[in-house]
Amino acid sequence: MKRINFTNTTAQKIYDDYFKRVGRCIKILSADDQLEISMELNSHVYEAIQGAAVQDEIAILVDTLEKLGPPEEVLQPLVAEKKVAQAGRSFNPKHIIQALFLNVNRGAAYFLIALGYLLIISFGSLIIFKLISPSHTGLFVKDGHFYAFGHTSIVPPGASELLGNSFIFIVILLMGLFYFINTMLFRLMNRK
Amino acid sequence: MNAEFVQNWFSQVKKGTLSYIILIILDEKEYYGYELVQEIKTHTHIDVAEGTLYPLLNRLKAEGLVESRWVEQESGIPRKYYVLSKDGQATLAEMKNIWSSLDMAIKKIQK
Numbered sequence: 001m002k003r004i005n006f007t008n009t010t011a012q013k014i015y016d017d018y019f020k021r022v023g024r025c026i027k028i029l030s031a032d033d034q035l036e037i038s039m040e041l042n043s044h045v046y047e048a049i050q051g052a053a054v055q056d057e058i059a060i061l062v063d064t065l066e067k068l069g070p071p072e073e074v075l076q077p078l079v080a081e082k083k084v085a086q087a088g089r090s091f092n093p094k095h096i097i098q099a100l101f102l103n104v105n106r107g108a109a110y111f112l113i114a115l116g117y118l119l120i121i122s123f124g125s126l127i128i129f130k131l132i133s134p135s136h137t138g139l140f141v142k143d144g145h146f147y148a149f150g151h152t153s154i155v156p157p158g159a160s161e162l163l164g165n166s167f168i169f170i171v172i173l174l175m176g177l178f179y180f181i182n183t184m185l186f187r188l189m190n191r192k
Numbered sequence: 193m194n195a196e197f198v199q200n201w202f203s204q205v206k207k208g209t210l211s212y213i214i215l216i217i218l219d220e221k222e223y224y225g226y227e228l229v230q231e232i233k234t235h236t237h238i239d240v241a242e243g244t245l246y247p248l249l250n251r252l253k254a255e256g257l258v259e260s261r262w263v264e265q266e267s268g269i270p271r272k273y274y275v276l277s278k279d280g281q282a283t284l285a286e287m288k289n290i291w292s293s294l295d296m297a298i299k300k301i302q303k
Contacts (some may be wrong), residue, residue: 002268007226039262039270040225040246047226074243080249085254105270 001038004046011057014065015045022071028098037075044068046142076102088187090147093117096186109185116182124176126150128137138167206238211248212291213238215276218258222275225249242258248276257283 003019006012022041026034047065048153058147068074080102087099098112128152130137138161147159155161163170193236210232217223217231229242252258257280262270277286 004269037246040272043224043269044226044242046267047224049272051226051230069241071243074247078247081247081250081254107265113233155292174265 001035001042003026004042004049004062008057010040012062013062014058015108018065018071022075025071028102029082030086033086035080037082041068041071051076083184088183099186113182113185115179116185120175120178120182123171123178126171130165130167130171134165135161137161139163139170208240210283211252212248212287213258214245214248214252215280215287218274218276219281219284222273224263224271224273228274252280256280 004015006015019038019042019046022038026037029037042111045061045068048067049060052060052064079095080099083095083099083102088093096117100110100117126137132149136153136155138149139149140155140161141151142156142158142159146155161167201267213236214228217235221278223231225287226300229240229245230241232238249258252263253260255272256277258274259277260272260274294295
């Protein structure tokens with residue numbers, strides 16, 4: 001991005017500081033999104049300065065930046081939306097968790113997605129339990145009826161585990177399924 | 193008069209109609225961000241918080257209602273122009289219908 005050059009050093013510092021703040025607000029986004037946002041704000045500042053009637057660089061710049069607003073406030077919704085779009089594109093859990101954090105105030109849909117990820121983590125922990133305590137982890141039936149799926153500290157008399165080591169495979173499948181559903185939800189929400 | 197209530201109500205009205213206003217303006221020709229802000233101010237006398245325009249434009253773009261393109265300038269600082277998409281034009285037509293109906297209904301009630 002081409003920076004705007006000011007003749008007044010104070011104006012230059014104000015400009016540089018503002019764009020440093022912008023950079024900090026958007027560093028969580030992809031390089032392309034960061035460049036896009038910075039370039040658009042830079043263009044806004046440049047056009048405002050070009051169109052200003054007065055010649056005082058500092059006064060024009062301060063007025064323009066005040067009208068734009070603090071980057072921490074005005075960029076928050078833009079960053080949140082772009083992060084959701086990135087999460088929907090990438091399937092990367094890091095982006096998805098960041099998007100969840102940024103959009104935690106956007107309601108029940110995100111709560112459901114967060115719940116989905118909690119289930120994925122829980123399934124993942126079941127694999128560890130199965131390796132540590134194979135006789136207490138799995139799909140348990142008792143008297144021909146479902147008793148438990150997961151880890152149980154007490155296996156009651158008459159209960160038996162059905163899946164054996166296949167339990168790990170089933171749990172991995174479930175993790176993949178929930179991961180896929182969650183990411184599809186992200187994409188759907190992004191389209192809306 | 194409850195000035196605070198009116199102020200809050202007007203803020204809500206502004207918030208709710210800004211995207212409609214932007215779509216109407218972009219239906220005429222393409223605008224870049226700063227130019228669009230000036231156009232809104234000229235026509236509506238609404239004091240737009242300029243920074244909030246870009247998240248809104250991004251949302252309209254994500255919805256497929258507007259399209260954008262970067263245009264290089266001699267200054268070396270390009271402008272990002274926005275224009276209504278085909279879907280945006282159809283959406284705007286429907287929004288105009290809704291707005292007219294609402295306007296008529298309010299005028300009827302006010303009589």
